Amino acid sequence: MDIDAFVTAHRPVWDRLDHLVKNRSSLTGDEVDELVELYQRVSTHLSIVRSAAEDPMVVGRLSALVARARSAVTGAHTPAWRELTRFFTVSFPVVAYRARWWWLGSALAFLAVAWAMGAWVAANPDVQATIASPDEITRLVNEDFADYYSEHPAASFANRVWINNAWVSAQMIMYAVVLGLPIPFALYSNAANVAVSGGLMASRDKLDIFFGLILPHGLLELTAVFLAAAVGLRLGWTVIDPGPRRRVEALAENGRAVMSVALGLVVVLFVSGLIEAFVTPSGLPTWARVGIGVLAEVVFLTYVIVFGRRAMRQHETGDIERAPDVAPSA
Known part of the structure; x- marks a missing residue:
């Protein structure tokens, strides 16, 4: 040549x-x-x-x-550290912040059901009798409830709790594919479990032990579950009311954004699992254990509000950069 x-x-x-x-x-x-x-x-x-x-x-x-x-x-490859930074400072918090009213609604509905059902269980011996015998209830409130948090090695217990809670949250999000219709039932089931335990403990004047063991990890854990339910419901509602966009476009954008929450909750629930395994059954006084749980909750909510509000003001949606369905073309 x-x-x-x-x-x-x-x-x-x-x-x-x-x-x-x-x-x-x-x-x-x-x-x-x-x-x-x-x-x-x-x-x-x-x-x-x-x-x-x-x-x-x-x-x-x-x-x-x-x-x-x-x-x-x-396109040039984005450094991994930049993608990770964007995820934690933009993608995850902005999706959580945008779903704040759904998030608050899920929390209030859960607490209302749990409180009402717990009071009903505590005040009705006949209802308690359908749950367990008097001896079984006594053993539960005096031994089993507290022993649950210390009967397994802390590391393996933390891992088991983390996987279980992550699966519950993932289910909440996956229910969005059927318009989020199963999510209220899933929340009700979890509220009923909490209510039964709390009601039985209250019937034996053990509410101080109940809240002393539940609050350290439960604040952050339930907040994560409420957030998963919120984004799942919001995504399901997008199918019904997509706004000014085409339904397929709105669903694609919100669906990708919701995956940020699914991944972010893995980290949040990991922290909750560590608290449940190492703090809840520890020998610390109740005020210290509850204080750690409150601190973790405040830090998480502050993080979502500060970074989420800032990202929303910058018109971020939590969607991936250069989304394939909105890429420029001739």
């Missing part, structure tokens, strides 16, 4: 590709399509030169040009 003739014939294409790469930030839709086409053609030229001629200068120039064009076409 005559390398000089080959270079002369194709130099205009290479120069044009070089120009498009240098000005990639201001390209029109047609120019983007041209960039992709020329990138493919010049890649073929590089392959031909490498196999049919040994001219290191031409090979070097084309290799550098193809590499820069590939970066322009596929």
Whole structure:
């Protein structure tokens, strides 16, 4: 192959590709399509030169040009640390903050049901008798309830609690695919479990022990469950009321954003699991254990409010950057 003739014939294409790469930030839709086409053609030229001629200068120039064009076409890889930083400072908190009213509604509904049902159980011996015998209730409130938090090694208990709570939260989010209809029932089931335990403890004047063991980890744990329910319900409502966008677009955007919450709650529930395994059954006084739980709750809510509000003011939605369904095209 005559390398000089080959270079002369194709130099205009290479120069044009070089120009498009240098000005990639201001390209029109047609120019983007041209960039992709020329990138493919010049890649073929590089392959031909490498196999049919040994001219290191031409090979070097084309290799550098193809590499820069590939970066322009596929996008430069975002450093992992930047993606992680964006996730914790933008994606997760803004989705949680945008769902704040759904979040608050889920919490209030749960607490109302749990409180009413717990009071009903505590005040009605007949109801208690359908749950367990008097001896079983006595053993529960005097031994089993407290022993539950210390009968297993702390590390394995923390891991088991983390996996279980993460699965419950993931279910809440997955229910969005059926408009979130099972979420109220899931919340009711969890509220009933809490109410039965609390009602039985109250019937034996053991509420101080109940709250002393529940609050350290339960504040953060239930907050995470309420958040999962909130984003699941909000995503389900998007199907009914997508707003000014097309239903498919709204569902895609909110669906991707909700995955940020699913991943973020893994971390939140990990912290809750550590508290439940190492703080709840510890020998610390009750005020100290509850104080740790309150501190964890305040830190989490402050984090969501501060970072979430700031991201929302910057018109962030929590969706991924350069979402495929909103990418520019000719």
